[in-house]
Each structure stands twice: as C-alpha cells, then as structure tokens.
Amino acid sequence: MKTHNIKHLYGYFAVLVSFFLFSSISFSQGVSDALRVGIDGLGANARALGMGNSYIGLSDDASAAFFNPAGFGLIKGIEFTGGLDYYNSSTNTTFFNNSSSSSNSATRLNNLSLVLPFPTTRGSLVFGISYHQTNTLDGQLSFSGFNKNSSFINFLNSPPQDSYIPYDLYLTDTNFVTPLTGNLNQSGSILNSGAINNWTFSGAVEVAQNLYVGMNLNIINGDFKSINDYYEDDTQGFYSNVETDPGNPNTLGFQTFYLKRVLDWGISGWNAKVGMLYQLKNNARIGITIQFPKTYDIKEQLTVNGHSIFANGTRYDLNSSYYSDSSPVKYSIVTPYEIAGGFSYNLKGLILSGQATLIDYSQMQFENPDGISQQTVDDANKSIKYLLGPVINYNLGAEYTIPDMGLRLRLGYMGQPSPYKNDPPEYSRKYITGGIGILAAKTVSIDLGYAHGWWKNYGDNYGSNISRTYQDITVDKLILTTTFNF
Amino acid sequence: MVHQGEDKMKRKVGIIKYLLVLPVALLLGGCYTVLWMPNSDTAQLPANQYDNNGYDFYNQDYYGGYWSYYNTPWWVGPVNSYTPYSPSEPSRSSDVQNLRDNTGGRNDVGTERPAMQSGSAGRNSSGNDNIGKQNNNSNNSPANNNSNTQNTQTRSQNNSGNNNSLDNNALRNNNGSRNSGSGRR
Numbered sequence: 001m002k003t004h005n006i007k008h009l010y011g012y013f014a015v016l017v018s019f020f021l022f023s024s025i026s027f028s029q030g031v032s033d034a035l036r037v038g039i040d041g042l043g044a045n046a047r048a049l050g051m052g053n054s055y056i057g058l059s060d061d062a063s064a065a066f067f068n069p070a071g072f073g074l075i076k077g078i079e080f081t082g083g084l085d086y087y088n089s090s091t092n093t094t095f096f097n098n099s100s101s102s103s104n105s106a107t108r109l110n111n112l113s114l115v116l117p118f119p120t121t122r123g124s125l126v127f128g129i130s131y132h133q134t135n136t137l138d139g140q141l142s143f144s145g146f147n148k149n150s151s152f153i154n155f156l157n158s159p160p161q162d163s164y165i166p167y168d169l170y171l172t173d174t175n176f177v178t179p180l181t182g183n184l185n186q187s188g189s190i191l192n193s194g195a196i197n198n199w200t201f202s203g204a205v206e207v208a209q210n211l212y213v214g215m216n217l218n219i220i221n222g223d224f225k226s227i228n229d230y231y232e233d234d235t236q237g238f239y240s241n242v243e244t245d246p247g248n249p250n251t252l253g254f255q256t257f258y259l260k261r262v263l264d265w266g267i268s269g270w271n272a273k274v275g276m277l278y279q280l281k282n283n284a285r286i287g288i289t290i291q292f293p294k295t296y297d298i299k300e301q302l303t304v305n306g307h308s309i310f311a312n313g314t315r316y317d318l319n320s321s322y323y324s325d326s327s328p329v330k331y332s333i334v335t336p337y338e339i340a341g342g343f344s345y346n347l348k349g350l351i352l353s354g355q356a357t358l359i360d361y362s363q364m365q366f367e368n369p370d371g372i373s374q375q376t377v378d379d380a381n382k383s384i385k386y387l388l389g390p391v392i393n394y395n396l397g398a399e400y401t402i403p404d405m406g407l408r409l410r411l412g413y414m415g416q417p418s419p420y421k422n423d424p425p426e427y428s429r430k431y432i433t434g435g436i437g438i439l440a441a442k443t444v445s446i447d448l449g450y451a452h453g454w455w456k457n458y459g460d461n462y463g464s465n466i467s468r469t470y471q472d473i474t475v476d477k478l479i480l481t482t483t484f485n486f
Numbered sequence: 487m488v489h490q491g492e493d494k495m496k497r498k499v500g501i502i503k504y505l506l507v508l509p510v511a512l513l514l515g516g517c518y519t520v521l522w523m524p525n526s527d528t529a530q531l532p533a534n535q536y537d538n539n540g541y542d543f544y545n546q547d548y549y550g551g552y553w554s555y556y557n558t559p560w561w562v563g564p565v566n567s568y569t570p571y572s573p574s575e576p577s578r579s580s581d582v583q584n585l586r587d588n589t590g591g592r593n594d595v596g597t598e599r600p601a602m603q604s605g606s607a608g609r610n611s612s613g614n615d616n617i618g619k620q621n622n623n624s625n626n627s628p629a630n631n632n633s634n635t636q637n638t639q640t641r642s643q644n645n646s647g648n649n650n651s652l653d654n655n656a657l658r659n660n661n662g663s664r665n666s667g668s669g670r671r
Contacts, residue, residue: 123518
C-alpha cells in the first residue's frame with residue numbers, strides 16, 4: 001500500500017471510509033487486559049491480609065463475603081466493619097541497559113460491611129451486605145534508552161499496523177516511506193490507576209451441626225485508566241541533515257516524536273460464589289469454595305494525541321479525532337472458575353491456616369464485542385489459550401494471641417504463580433504479610449494488616465522483543481479494619 | 487455474535503442452577519438450623535431456647551474477658567457480664583502439705599515410707615503436683631519537550647477515513663504490558 005501513488009491512495013481512502021462505516025472497527029485486545037481483571041487482588045480485610053489471605057478455613061467475620069461466604073454462619077453477633085487501605089507500587093525498569101524507577105500510590109476506602117445473624121433456636125442463619133475492594137489496578141512504569149535497531153515510528157508505518165500517524169506527523173514522505181528506522185532514544189512513562197469493587201450480598205446457614213454452607217452474589221463496579229506517554233528523540237543527531245518529508249524544509253532535522261494514549265475503562269459485572277465450612281471439634285476447620293466465572297463488562301474509551309518536532313521548531317500535531325474512539329467500545333472479559341480449599345487449626349492459641357486455589361487462566365475469554373470485530377475477539381481468545389495455563393495459588397498464615405495483652409500477632413505468605421505457561425519462578429507474585437489486632441473494647445476490634453509483594457515482568461512498547469522493558473515490581477499494601485460488634 | 491450471546495446465557499443459567507440447587511437440596515434433606523419465628527403472644531427473642539451445642543474454635547485468650555460475649559448469639563442474653571480472665575493465674579489448692587516443713591532442705595525421696603522390699607528405691611515425687619498448675623483452657627523523561635513550537639500544523643485533513651481504523655491496532659492497550667499476539671516467540 002505504501003508504494004501506491006498518493007492520488008490513488010485517496011481513492012482508496014474513500015473505499016476505506018465506507019468500509020469502516022458499515023463494519024466492525026478492528027483493534028487489538030490483549031492478554032494483559034484479561035489478566036488485569038483476572039488475577040486476584042489482595043482483598044480488603046486486615047486480619048486476613050496479615051495471615052497471608054489464608055482465610056477460606058477461617059472466614060468468621062465480614063470478610064467472608066470475599067473469602068468464603070459459608071463463614072458468615074459462624075458469626076453470632078451483629079457486626080459492622082469499615083476500613084481503608086494504602087497501596088504503593090514501585091517498578092524498577094531496565095531498558096537497553098538503562099535503569100529507571102517510579103512509583104504510584106493510592107489511598108481508598110476499601111470496606112463497608114454489615115452482618116446480621118437471624119435469631120434461631122438451633123443452628124445459624126446469617127446474611128450480610130458488603131461493599132469492598134477486591135483488586136487494585138494501580139501501577140506505573142518509566143523507561144529511557146537508546147534503541148539502535150528499531151523505532152515505533154517505523155513500526156507504526158509498517159504492516160500490519162499501516163498507521164497514518166507517521167504520515168500525519170510528516171515523518172514519512174508522500175509514499176509512506178520513513179527514514180526513522182532506529183538510532184533514536186526511546187523514553188516514556190505509563191501511569192495506571194483504578195480499582196475493582198464489589199457490592200456483595202451473602203447468606204450462610206448451618207445445614208448440619210458444625211457444617212455451614214454459604215453463597216454470595218457480587219455486583220462488580222470499578223474503573224481503570226492508563227496514561228501512556230511515549231517519546232522518540234534523535235538525541236545523537238542521526239537525522240539532523242535528513243528531511244523526513246523530502247522537499248519540505250520544515251521536516252529537516254527530526255527531533256521528537258510524541259504519542260500519548262489514554263485508555264479509560266468503566267468496569268461493571270457480576271459473579272457468584274458458593275462455599276462450605278466445617279468445624280472439626282474445637283480446634284480445626286476446613287473450607288471449600290467455588291468461585292463462578294466473573295463477567296466483567298468493559299466500556300472502553302481510547303484517546304490518542306501526538307506530535308512531531310523538527311529542528312527549526314516546527315511542530316505537527318495529530319488530529320486526535322482520527323485515532324481516538326468516537327464512541328466507547330464495549331466487550332466482556334470472563335474469568336475462569338476458581339476452586340479453593342483451606343484449613344485452619346488452633347493449637348493452644350496459635351492459629352495456623354493454609355489454602356490452595358486452582359485457576360486455569362487459559363479458560364479466560366473475551367466475549368460480546370460491540371464496536372470491535374468478532375475476529376479480533378477470536379484472535380485474542382486464541383492468544384489466551386496459547387499463552388496462559390493453569391496455576392495453583394497458595395496461602396499460608398499464622399496468628400498468635402499474647403494472653404496477657406490480648407494482642408494478636410499475624411504472619412503470612414502467599415504465592416501466585418505467573419499465568420504465562422513458560423514463565424520462570426521469579427515471575428510469580430510473592431507476598432509476605434504481617435499484622436496486629438486488638439480487641440480495643442468489648443465491642444470494638446482494630447486490625448492492621450500489611451503485605452509486601454515482589455515479582456518480575458516484562459513488557460513491549462511495540463512488536464515483540466524489539467523495544468522491551470524488564471520490570472522488577474514491588475508493592476506494599478496496608479489495610480486498617482475496624483469492626484463493631486453489637 | 488449470536489453464538490457468544492448464547493454461550494453467555496447458558497453460563498448464566500448454569501450458575502443460577504447451581505445457586506438454586508443448593509437451597510432446594512437443603513429443603514428436601516432437612517436443615518439443622520431452626521429459625522426462630524416470632525410468637526404473637528410473646529414476641530420475645532428466644533433467649534432461653536437457643537441450643538448451643540456447637541464447637542468453639544477460639545480459646546478464651548482470644549477474646550480476653552469477652553469470650554462469652556462473642557460466643558453467644560446476640561439474641562441470647564444477657565451476656566453483658568464481664569469476667570476478667572487471667573490465663574496465667576494458677577488454680578488454688580487447699581492442700582498445704584507441700585508447704586509444710588519447707589525449710590530449704592532437701593526433699594528427700596523415700597522418707598515418707600520405707601522402701602519396698604522388692605523393686606528399686608525410686609523417687610517419690612508425689613504431693614507436689616499442685617504447685618504451678620495452670621488453668622488449662624486450651625481447648626477452647628520524557629526528553630525534548632520543545633516549547634519553542636512554531637508552525638503547528640496538521641497533515642492530511644482529508645484523511646477522514648481513518649477514524650477508528652486499523653491504525654488503532656498498535657495503539658490500544660499498549661500500556662507496557664505484553665503484546666500478546668506476538669509476544670512470546
């Protein structure tokens with residue numbers, strides 16, 4: 001196409017216009033989008049977090065809405081819970097042997113719950129309503145390095161992208177040929193923010209002595225925003241004597257290519273979970289949960305801006321409307337079943353707990369495209385099958401109550417293997433956790449939980465392994481939970 | 487598209503079936519829990535009717551003096567009495583035998599009664615057990631932002647066919663994550 005005569009090209013545009021007016025708009029939806037909502041978050045309960053979220057076999061407070069709804073059956077008093085959290089994410093990035101670091105943080109109200117046990121003459125029947133944060137989507141990344149071998153400009157200008165962005169910024173000649181194929185400094189930053197929250201309606205009943213069964217219905221809402229600023233600069237003067245659009249003196253001495261992409265998600269959806277919890281005599285419990293697939297309905301708006309700058313100060317700006325969504329694109333992301341089992345054991349005041357969760361990420365799917373083609377969705381689903389696999393997450397926790405002080409000390413560990421099939425262990429998410437809690441008064445308990453997580457990842461600015469950032473990610477989360485028992 | 491819609495509907499129906507089967511099974515099989523129904527004559531909570539024969543996971547240390555408060559349903563009362571709890575306090579014993587004649591000398595064994603004729607003269611440690619016995623409740627750069635901008639222009643205003651076009655392929659969701667399609671070769 002790039003060799004077409006420009007006159008013929010505009011005729012071709014007319015055909016394209018009519019094509020896109022009456023057909024689905026094609027774009028690329030990725031595995032990372034599915035994983036963004038598919039990987040479980042750290043929840044919203046301080047006690048649970050302090051114990052490594054190893055809570056399926058405990059779940060005897062309002063956080064049962066998140067971990068195991070059967071745990072509601074163990075609650076004997078009316079309970080109101082509120083909490084907030086602080087989340088900080090840091091990324092050290094290595095990009096063409098240059099290191100950069102950046103961080104992003106957020107503080108949010110993460111939990112409001114009410115638990116109401118119904119009066120019984122035997123057994124237990126408990127209902128709960130909860131608004132809690134299930135996942136934090138905050139993150140950030142910055143990078144800068146000199147890439148000799150490729151450029152985003154040339155990538156955009158080549159099949160299959162065939163974007164007109166380089167052309168519109170006078171970075172190509174009229175035949176869509178660009179000299180900017182490498183030897184540019186690439187830099188930028190990505191700032192992600194958002195959270196996923198649930199309105200949860202739960203119920204549990206003691207179906208046999210010491211055997212509790214519960215279920216919940218979650219109404220999901222949330223938001224996500226990613227701001228991507230990307231630059232390519234001729235820092236070493238490779239193109240100081242080149243006109244990117246020959247014959248146009250304003251294009252002499254390319255200096256900067258800048259592209260800004262803002263991705264804005266509105267998230268809604270629903271899901272359900274059932275759980276079972278059995279108390280074995282006086283000191284042990286076992287729990288099992290089945291998390292049904294979560295359906296996230298995504299309403300997506302992409303906004304694109306950009307410009308180029310040349311030696312004499314000339315600046316060409318993109319017409320944002322050409323490359324931004326004129327109306328939101330919609331689709332659904334469906335997560336796989338999650339089957340989990342856990343136990344807890346009270347050894348003379350030292351409570352030990354553990355759990356494992358099976359998740360087959362290859363069963364994630366994009367569905368219900370509106371504004372994108374079915375072919376695009378099918379391709380994305382094929383990539384998911386090809387790249388992702390099953391994992392077993394594991395959680396371990398301990399809690400010890402200092403008798404004379406009434407102070408509860410907690411420790412925990414959790415591991416979330418990478419959903420990518422061939423990732424080495426350092427790409428698994430690992431967290432160590434700790435926390436304290438105290439019964440501050442007869443009816444008030446205060447808990448503080450902390451988690452520190454670390455793992456590796458990598459990402460591509462474009463293409464595959466031609467402009468790659470290698471990331472060392474650490475996260476810190478602090479949760480404060482206050483519970484009133486009536 | 488229709489196929490996708492059918493799949494989604496089938497999944498929804500499947501989940502709803504799961505959620506309905508459980509309560510129905512409980513109704514058919516009989517449920518352990520007996521809900522208290524208000525009596526028109528005495529609309530009082532079933533404070534004295536609650537049958538609490540379940541297990542207790544936490545020991546008294548966990549709730550301090552409020553163990554009974556947290557282990558009794560809110561409608562069963564009164565449960566407001568505070569019972570100070572000191573887990574390290576030893577249980578009292580009226581046996582003072584082990585205090586008598588405690589002169590600091592040896593507590594020789596075998597002095598309380600003669601050694602048996604057959605068998606070894608083992609030590610007799612009996613009588614001291616109550617000392618220290620615990621109350622055992624354990625079961626419970628972007629560089630070059632050139633500001634000297636000139637001649638700000640937009641090329642190809644007649645490129646109006648590009649809106650939402652294939653151009654977006656390389657743009658969307660390029661937020662530093664993996665480009666899945668070709669990401670892992």
